[in-house]
Amino acid sequence: MDSEDVPAVVPAGTVPEQADAVPDRAGDAAPLTAVLKQWALDQIPLPMALFDHRARAIAVNAAMERAMGRPERDLLGLRLGESGPDLLVQGLGPVDEVVERVLRDGASVPYEAYLRVPGESREHAWLLNLYPVKDADGRIRAMSVAGVDTTEQYRARRRLGVLNEVGLRIGTTLDVGRTADELAQVSTEHFADFAIVDLLDAAVRGEEADPAPPGGETVFRRSAQRSVLEGCPESVIPLGELHTYTAHSPPGRALGTGRAARYTVDDAHVRWWAADAPERAHSMTRYGVHSKLLVPLTARGVTLGLLILARHRTPEPFGEDDQFLAEELASRAALCVDNARRYTRERANALALQHSLLPHRAPRQAAVEAASRYLPAHSRAGVGGDWFDVIPLSGARVALVVGDVVGHGLQASATMGRLRTAVRTLADVDLAPDELLTQLDDLVLRLDREEQAAGGAPSGPGEGAGEFGATCLYAVYDPVARRCGVARAGHPPPALATPDGRVEFLDIPVGPPLGLGGLPFEVTEFDVPEGSVLALYTDGLVEAPDRDPNAGYELMRAALADPGAALEDTCDRVLRAVLPGRRADDMALLLARTRGLDEEHVATWELPSDPAIVSRARALAGARLADWGLEEAAFVTEMVVSELVTNALRYGSPPIRLRLIRDETLICEVSDAGSAAPHLRRARVYDEGGRGLLIVAQLTERWGSRHTGAGKTIWAEQALPRE
Structure with missing residues (x-):
């Protein structure tokens, strides 16, 4: 049906004196029917249009003229889709296919369109209903279109969609920089051409953000920037650089009031930019920035930074709707930034505590050469409770320790410090590895009970470790015997690399993790060739x-x-080869290359249980010191030997053995088969005994005793004379 086949449309507001009779449904002539229908069409508030079978407009009502911003004469003859350059289709395919479905199949089709008419800065959303016009025989003769303005509903859906996307895309990690970049990216994808996120430098470091002094300057760090142009050419401040905003500047005022502010780039605004930062003004005018939106990032009553949005490719300026959306966006993002800031602070505190509790450098000694590494986890769980230690023991021996506390954060670091201190204390008593782990197990149980008594969560069924579970491996290496004894509590086995290149993971019986209680630990002893590397x-x-x-x-x-x-x-x-790309747990590594003390550094004598042997023992010790060139230490050493041998003869049991070890210090040891532990006491004026160990304690740097399977050993260390 061509346009000439359709009855002429009577202009609105006119009633012809003679009108063609149009049969109504009863078949009677109704000369005013066409006029009435035209009036009704013009007065319907919904935009409506009639198209012929070629989809060309043949009639529009007054509401359609207003919606299109054009008179009817400019719209007649246009095809659907030619009425504006910005007419778009969402989800229904090309407009020609939609028209074909209506005119050929007789289907009624809803159709979403977005249109900006002359004189409007923002496009409108329309829901168009396309439906066929049929004659009395049911034949399709034309197509009618009725539109409903759904702009408000569209913008509301858009806001909800963006905010929903914000919840999914912002705050995916507890990293301040990553969170800021996610905020900038979402902003430029939806309603800005250029986005900057400036965070307070204190917030980036995880510290509390102090308010800016009145009239002063606040230090910010450029944390993120995104643009629709490749490379963010609009920015004149490099990413990560520090800069300031003065209190009188628009950013400073927005930060001071805590409220968003919209600006169009007028002369006054350009003058401020030119006076405060000429390079910014040049960049703004160069890229045609015409509208800006400043939104403070405020969370929990603290302003953490500023979101700066600009438009230069989008023709319309920021409106109230954009400001509302940006404020919601910034509010949610600020919470994520604050969470990341708090995590950064806690992580930094935990790392500082962790590093302060770990040994910075192993003491120099003859038994082993040590090297170590500690790396925290990448995950948001935070710093864990892994630790290691190298503890000098009596007799030139050394203890190697590695442990892992359950959990992460400050609690785990603090628990690690308590356990490390306990291990050092127990090591000073010279406990065997299995006995030390038993004592440590009791300590973990006690800590767990105290935590529960203080209101902590009780342990579940079979979870004896509770809040303070841990694993630990304790090894003692003797450089004289070149033997190592190891016990472990739920910890991975150590590795031994021998000088011939063989590497094996030692088959050490694994005990239960610390904190379960009631189960024994076993010690495994093995020979260690000199120059081997123990890996814990x-x-x-x-x-x-x-x-x-x-x-x-x-x-x-x-x-x-x-x-x-x-x-x-x-x-x-080892770290390059073994570590996964992203660590879910922290890790500690301790390597120790073993050394041996040969006959040039050790002298041993078996002594008979005879009081006359005391003078002989002094002579033997003095002769060996002369061989070592340590004559200056002979007097003190002979006194110590005399007192320790006398103590063994009086209170111990044979066999008695005297041993001198030349290490970083001079060590004197007397062993016997007795089990009575020595006690230091102050003798009274008329006591005949009790002065021996007091003399030893005063003459040497430190002394002590240790129990062995064959009895006990009393030892004393003295500093070597300086060369």
Whole structure:
């Protein structure tokens, strides 16, 4: 049906004196019907239009003229979709297909369109209903379109969609910089051409953000920036650089009031930019920025930074709707930034505590050469409770310790410090590895009970470790015997790399984790060739959720296959080879290359149980000191030997053995088969005994005793004379 086949449309407001009779449904002539229908069409508040079978407009009502911003004469003859350059289709395919469905199939089709008419800065959303016009025989003769302005509903859906996306895309990590970048990216994808996130420098460091002094300047760090132009050419401040905003500037005023502010770039605004920062004004005018939106990032009553949005490619300026959306966006993002800031602060505190509790450098000694590494986890769980230690023991021996406390954060770090202190205290008593772990197990149980009594969560069924569970491996290496004794409580086995290049994970019986109580620990002793490397580590080094459990151990075996390399280099090689790309747990690594003390450093004598042997023991010690060139230490050493041998003869049992060890200090040891522990006491004026150990304590730097399977050993250390 061509346009000429359709009866002429009577202009609105006119009633012809003679009108063609139009039959009504009863078949009677109704000369005013066409006029009435035209009036009704014009007075319907919804925009309506009539199209012929070629989809060309043949009639529109007054509401459609107002909606299109054009008179009827400019719209007649246009095809649907030609009425504006910005007419878009969402989800229904090209407009020609929609028209075809209506005119060919007789379907009624809803159709979303977005249109900006002359004189409007923002486009409108329309829901168009396309439906066929049929004659009395049901034949399709034309197509009618009725539109409903759904702009408010569209904007509301858009806001909800953006805010829903914000919840999914912002705050995915507890990293301040990453959160700021996510905020800038979402902003430029939805309603800004350029976005800047400036955070207070204190907030980036995880510290409390102090308010700016009145009339003063506040230090910010450029934390993120995004643009629709590649490379963010609008920005004149590099990412990560510090800068300030004065209190009288628009950003400073927005921060001071805590409320968003919209600006169009007028002369006054340009003058402020030129006076405060000429390079910013030049950048703004160069790229045609015409509208800006400043939104403070405020969370929990504290302003953490500023979101700066600009438009230069989008023609319309920011409106109230944009400001509302930006404020909601900034409010949610600010909470994520504050959470990340608090996490950064807690993580920094936990790391500081962790590093302060870990040994910074192993003491120099003859038994082992040590190197170590500690790395915190990447995950948001925070710093864990992994620790290691190298503890000098009597008799030139050394204790090597690695442990792992359950949990993360400050609580785990504090617990780690308590356990490390307890291990050092128990090591000073010279307990065997299994006895030390037993005492440590009791301590963890006691800590857990105290936590529960203070209101902590009770342990669940079978979870004896509760809040203070831990694993630990304790090894004691004797450089004289070149033997090592190891016990472990739920901890991964140590690795031993021998000088011939063989690497094996030692088969040490694994005891229960600390805190279960009531179960024994076993000690395994083995010979260690001089120059071997003992590797102690936590499970965070070798285990990862995305790989086979045995893969980490095989990678570590290969990395340790060169025991002659420098230990620092070996540590780095192990980390590069074994560590997963992103660590879900922290990790500790301790490497110790063993040394041996030969006959040039050790002298041993078996002594008979005869009081006359005391003078002989002094002579033997003096002669050996002369061989070592330590004559200056002879007087004190002979006094110590005399008192310790006399003590063994009086209170101990044979056999008696005297041993001198030349290490970083001069060590004197007297062993016997007795089990009575020596006690230091102050003798009264008329006492005949009780002065021996007091003399030893005054003449030497430190002394003590240790129990062995064959009895006990009393030892004393004195500093070597300076050369």
